[in-house]
Amino acid sequence: MEFEEERALLIRSLKKYGISDKVLSAMEEVPRHFFIPQSESGRAYVDTPLPIGNSQTISAPHMVAIMCNLLELEEGQHVLEIGTGSGYNAAVMSRLVGDSGRIYSIERIEELAIFAQKNLKRAGCSNVEVLRDDGSSGYPLKAPYDRICVTASAPETPLALIEQLKTGGIMVIPEGGSYQQLFAIKKNEDGSIVKKKWGDVFFVPLIGKYGFKN
Numbered sequence: 001m002e003f004e005e006e007r008a009l010l011i012r013s014l015k016k017y018g019i020s021d022k023v024l025s026a027m028e029e030v031p032r033h034f035f036i037p038q039s040e041s042g043r044a045y046v047d048t049p050l051p052i053g054n055s056q057t058i059s060a061p062h063m064v065a066i067m068c069n070l071l072e073l074e075e076g077q078h079v080l081e082i083g084t085g086s087g088y089n090a091a092v093m094s095r096l097v098g099d100s101g102r103i104y105s106i107e108r109i110e111e112l113a114i115f116a117q118k119n120l121k122r123a124g125c126s127n128v129e130v131l132r133d134d135g136s137s138g139y140p141l142k143a144p145y146d147r148i149c150v151t152a153s154a155p156e157t158p159l160a161l162i163e164q165l166k167t168g169g170i171m172v173i174p175e176g177g178s179y180q181q182l183f184a185i186k187k188n189e190d191g192s193i194v195k196k197k198w199g200d201v202f203f204v205p206l207i208g209k210y211g212f213k214n
Protein backbone atom coordinates (compact mmCIF):
# COMPACT_ATOMS: atom_id res chain seq x y z
CA MET A 1 0.00 0.00 0.00
CA GLU A 2 1.11 3.56 -0.75
CA PHE A 3 2.50 5.75 2.07
CA GLU A 4 2.31 2.82 4.50
CA GLU A 5 5.58 3.64 6.25
CA GLU A 6 4.80 7.36 6.57
CA ARG A 7 1.41 6.51 8.02
CA ALA A 8 2.83 4.07 10.58
CA LEU A 9 5.38 6.68 11.71
CA LEU A 10 2.74 9.36 12.07
CA ILE A 11 0.40 7.10 14.05
CA ARG A 12 3.23 6.08 16.38
CA SER A 13 3.95 9.77 17.04
CA LEU A 14 0.36 10.26 18.28
CA LYS A 15 0.88 7.94 21.27
CA LYS A 16 2.21 10.90 23.27
CA TYR A 17 -1.33 12.28 23.43
CA GLY A 18 -2.46 9.21 25.39
CA ILE A 19 -4.54 7.82 22.52
CA SER A 20 -5.94 4.28 22.92
CA ASP A 21 -4.58 1.43 20.78
CA LYS A 22 -8.09 0.99 19.37
CA VAL A 23 -8.15 4.54 17.95
CA LEU A 24 -4.56 4.27 16.70
CA SER A 25 -5.28 1.04 14.79
CA ALA A 26 -8.40 2.56 13.24
CA MET A 27 -6.26 5.48 12.05
CA GLU A 28 -3.68 3.05 10.73
CA GLU A 29 -6.40 1.52 8.53
CA VAL A 30 -7.55 4.79 6.95
CA PRO A 31 -5.45 6.21 4.08
CA ARG A 32 -5.47 9.97 4.87
CA HIS A 33 -4.11 10.72 1.37
CA PHE A 34 -7.51 9.63 -0.03
CA PHE A 35 -9.10 12.59 1.80
CA ILE A 36 -7.03 15.54 0.59
CA PRO A 37 -6.65 17.24 -2.78
CA GLN A 38 -3.97 15.70 -5.03
CA SER A 39 -1.84 18.85 -4.72
CA GLU A 40 -1.46 18.26 -0.95
CA SER A 41 -0.87 14.49 -1.01
CA GLY A 42 2.84 14.91 -0.21
CA ARG A 43 1.83 16.26 3.22
CA ALA A 44 -0.86 13.66 3.97
CA TYR A 45 1.16 12.09 6.79
CA VAL A 46 2.44 15.28 8.39
CA ASP A 47 0.61 16.09 11.64
CA THR A 48 -1.00 19.27 10.34
CA PRO A 49 -4.38 20.50 9.09
CA LEU A 50 -4.49 20.89 5.28
CA PRO A 51 -6.68 22.94 2.91
CA ILE A 52 -9.52 21.00 1.25
CA GLY A 53 -11.07 23.90 -0.68
CA ASN A 54 -13.87 26.38 0.10
CA SER A 55 -11.67 27.88 2.86
CA GLN A 56 -12.06 24.69 4.94
CA THR A 57 -9.48 22.26 6.30
CA ILE A 58 -9.07 18.59 7.14
CA SER A 59 -8.17 18.50 10.86
CA ALA A 60 -4.65 17.57 11.97
CA PRO A 61 -4.28 13.84 12.70
CA HIS A 62 -3.60 14.44 16.41
CA MET A 63 -6.91 16.37 16.67
CA VAL A 64 -8.84 13.50 15.02
CA ALA A 65 -7.13 11.08 17.41
CA ILE A 66 -8.00 13.22 20.45
CA MET A 67 -11.65 13.65 19.42
CA CYS A 68 -12.09 9.92 18.70
CA ASN A 69 -10.43 9.08 22.02
CA LEU A 70 -12.73 11.42 23.98
CA LEU A 71 -15.75 9.91 22.21
CA GLU A 72 -14.98 6.38 23.55
CA LEU A 73 -16.53 4.86 20.43
CA GLU A 74 -17.74 1.27 20.49
CA GLU A 75 -18.93 -1.30 17.93
CA GLY A 76 -22.51 -0.85 16.82
CA GLN A 77 -22.93 2.78 17.89
CA HIS A 78 -24.86 5.42 15.97
CA VAL A 79 -22.89 8.64 15.61
CA LEU A 80 -23.82 12.09 14.37
CA GLU A 81 -20.99 14.20 12.95
CA ILE A 82 -21.44 17.90 12.20
CA GLY A 83 -18.89 19.08 9.62
CA THR A 84 -17.99 16.26 7.21
CA GLY A 85 -15.28 18.27 5.45
CA SER A 86 -13.07 15.74 3.69
CA GLY A 87 -14.77 12.76 5.36
CA TYR A 88 -11.55 11.66 7.10
CA ASN A 89 -12.81 11.92 10.69
CA ALA A 90 -15.99 10.11 9.62
CA ALA A 91 -13.85 7.34 8.10
CA VAL A 92 -11.88 6.84 11.31
CA MET A 93 -15.11 6.78 13.36
CA SER A 94 -16.62 4.38 10.83
CA ARG A 95 -13.85 1.83 11.57
CA LEU A 96 -14.41 2.26 15.31
CA VAL A 97 -18.16 1.56 15.21
CA GLY A 98 -17.75 -1.27 12.69
CA ASP A 99 -20.25 -2.68 10.19
CA SER A 100 -23.04 -2.82 12.77
CA GLY A 101 -22.60 0.89 13.56
CA ARG A 102 -23.57 3.94 11.55
CA ILE A 103 -22.20 7.45 11.02
CA TYR A 104 -24.54 10.27 9.92
CA SER A 105 -22.36 13.17 8.83
CA ILE A 106 -23.69 16.62 7.90
CA GLU A 107 -21.85 19.15 5.74
CA ARG A 108 -23.18 22.60 4.80
CA ILE A 109 -21.05 23.06 1.66
CA GLU A 110 -22.31 20.95 -1.22
CA GLU A 111 -18.95 20.68 -3.01
CA LEU A 112 -17.35 19.26 0.16
CA ALA A 113 -20.23 16.85 0.77
CA ILE A 114 -19.63 15.46 -2.74
CA PHE A 115 -15.84 15.39 -2.19
CA ALA A 116 -16.32 13.50 1.11
CA GLN A 117 -18.74 10.99 -0.42
CA LYS A 118 -16.21 10.18 -3.13
CA ASN A 119 -13.36 9.84 -0.61
CA LEU A 120 -15.39 7.64 1.76
CA LYS A 121 -16.39 5.35 -1.10
CA ARG A 122 -12.76 4.99 -2.18
CA ALA A 123 -11.81 4.11 1.41
CA GLY A 124 -14.57 1.48 1.55
CA CYS A 125 -16.60 3.15 4.31
CA SER A 126 -20.08 1.83 3.57
CA ASN A 127 -21.56 2.67 7.00
CA VAL A 128 -21.31 6.46 6.55
CA GLU A 129 -24.18 8.58 5.29
CA VAL A 130 -23.27 12.13 4.19
CA LEU A 131 -26.01 14.76 4.20
CA ARG A 132 -25.87 18.30 2.80
CA ASP A 133 -27.47 20.66 5.33
CA ASP A 134 -26.95 23.07 8.22
CA GLY A 135 -26.09 20.66 11.03
CA SER A 136 -26.17 23.23 13.84
CA SER A 137 -29.64 21.97 14.79
CA GLY A 138 -28.55 18.34 14.42
CA TYR A 139 -30.39 15.66 12.48
CA PRO A 140 -33.57 14.80 14.43
CA LEU A 141 -34.65 12.17 11.90
CA LYS A 142 -32.17 9.56 13.15
CA ALA A 143 -31.91 10.76 16.78
CA PRO A 144 -31.08 9.89 19.50
CA TYR A 145 -27.37 9.22 18.98
CA ASP A 146 -24.86 7.34 21.13
CA ARG A 147 -22.23 9.89 20.21
CA ILE A 148 -22.07 13.33 18.58
CA CYS A 149 -18.89 14.79 17.14
CA VAL A 150 -18.82 18.45 16.11
CA THR A 151 -15.78 19.36 14.02
CA ALA A 152 -16.40 23.12 13.66
CA SER A 153 -16.39 25.59 16.54
CA ALA A 154 -19.77 26.65 17.97
CA PRO A 155 -20.50 29.97 19.75
CA GLU A 156 -22.10 27.92 22.57
CA THR A 157 -23.37 24.35 23.09
CA PRO A 158 -26.30 23.90 20.65
CA LEU A 159 -29.20 22.70 22.84
CA ALA A 160 -30.72 20.70 19.98
CA LEU A 161 -27.60 18.55 19.95
CA ILE A 162 -27.88 17.82 23.69
CA GLU A 163 -31.51 16.81 23.09
CA GLN A 164 -30.45 14.41 20.32
CA LEU A 165 -27.87 12.68 22.53
CA LYS A 166 -28.87 9.42 24.26
CA THR A 167 -28.61 9.24 28.03
CA GLY A 168 -25.13 7.96 28.79
CA GLY A 169 -24.04 9.44 25.45
CA ILE A 170 -20.99 11.61 24.78
CA MET A 171 -20.65 14.69 22.62
CA VAL A 172 -17.30 16.22 21.67
CA ILE A 173 -17.42 19.86 20.58
CA PRO A 174 -15.09 22.84 20.16
CA GLU A 175 -16.60 26.10 21.41
CA GLY A 176 -15.57 29.71 21.00
CA GLY A 177 -14.63 32.27 18.37
CA SER A 178 -11.03 33.42 18.06
CA TYR A 179 -10.30 31.66 21.39
CA GLN A 180 -11.64 28.10 21.41
CA GLN A 181 -11.69 25.13 23.75
CA LEU A 182 -12.57 21.49 23.16
CA PHE A 183 -15.16 19.89 25.45
CA ALA A 184 -16.42 16.37 26.10
CA ILE A 185 -20.03 16.50 27.28
CA LYS A 186 -21.66 13.48 28.92
CA LYS A 187 -25.42 13.18 29.34
CA ASN A 188 -26.52 11.54 32.60
CA GLU A 189 -29.53 9.28 33.15
CA ASP A 190 -31.51 12.22 34.60
CA GLY A 191 -30.80 14.34 31.51
CA SER A 192 -28.27 16.59 33.26
CA ILE A 193 -24.89 17.07 31.60
CA VAL A 194 -21.28 16.98 32.73
CA LYS A 195 -18.99 19.17 30.65
CA LYS A 196 -15.25 18.51 30.76
CA LYS A 197 -12.68 20.76 29.14
CA TRP A 198 -9.88 19.11 27.18
CA GLY A 199 -7.90 22.20 26.19
CA ASP A 200 -7.30 24.98 23.67
CA VAL A 201 -7.92 24.21 20.00
CA PHE A 202 -8.45 25.91 16.65
CA PHE A 203 -11.29 24.87 14.33
CA VAL A 204 -13.13 26.59 11.47
CA PRO A 205 -16.43 28.16 12.64
CA LEU A 206 -19.74 26.32 12.80
CA ILE A 207 -21.92 28.45 10.56
CA GLY A 208 -25.70 28.23 10.71
CA LYS A 209 -28.88 28.74 12.67
CA TYR A 210 -27.32 27.76 16.03
CA GLY A 211 -23.78 28.59 14.97
CA PHE A 212 -22.08 31.78 13.87
CA LYS A 213 -23.83 33.88 11.25
CA ASN A 214 -22.36 33.77 7.75
Ligand code: SAH
Nearest residue numbers: 058083085086089107108135151206207208
Ligand atom coordinates in the same frame (compact mmCIF):
# COMPACT_ATOMS: atom_id res chain seq x y z
N1 SAH B 1 -14.20 16.53 10.04
C1 SAH B 1 -13.56 17.16 8.91
C2 SAH B 1 -13.01 18.52 9.23
C3 SAH B 1 -13.99 19.48 8.83
S1 SAH B 1 -13.68 21.19 8.95
C4 SAH B 1 -12.51 16.28 8.27
O1 SAH B 1 -12.23 15.22 8.81
O2 SAH B 1 -12.01 16.63 7.20
C5 SAH B 1 -15.31 21.64 9.45
C6 SAH B 1 -16.39 21.48 8.42
O3 SAH B 1 -17.61 21.89 9.03
C7 SAH B 1 -16.23 22.32 7.16
O4 SAH B 1 -16.24 21.50 6.05
C8 SAH B 1 -17.45 23.24 7.20
O5 SAH B 1 -17.98 23.52 5.91
C9 SAH B 1 -18.42 22.44 8.02
N2 SAH B 1 -19.48 23.20 8.68
C10 SAH B 1 -19.45 24.43 9.25
N3 SAH B 1 -20.65 24.76 9.75
C11 SAH B 1 -21.49 23.72 9.49
C12 SAH B 1 -22.86 23.46 9.77
N4 SAH B 1 -23.65 24.32 10.40
N5 SAH B 1 -23.39 22.28 9.35
C13 SAH B 1 -22.63 21.37 8.69
N6 SAH B 1 -21.32 21.58 8.40
C14 SAH B 1 -20.75 22.72 8.80
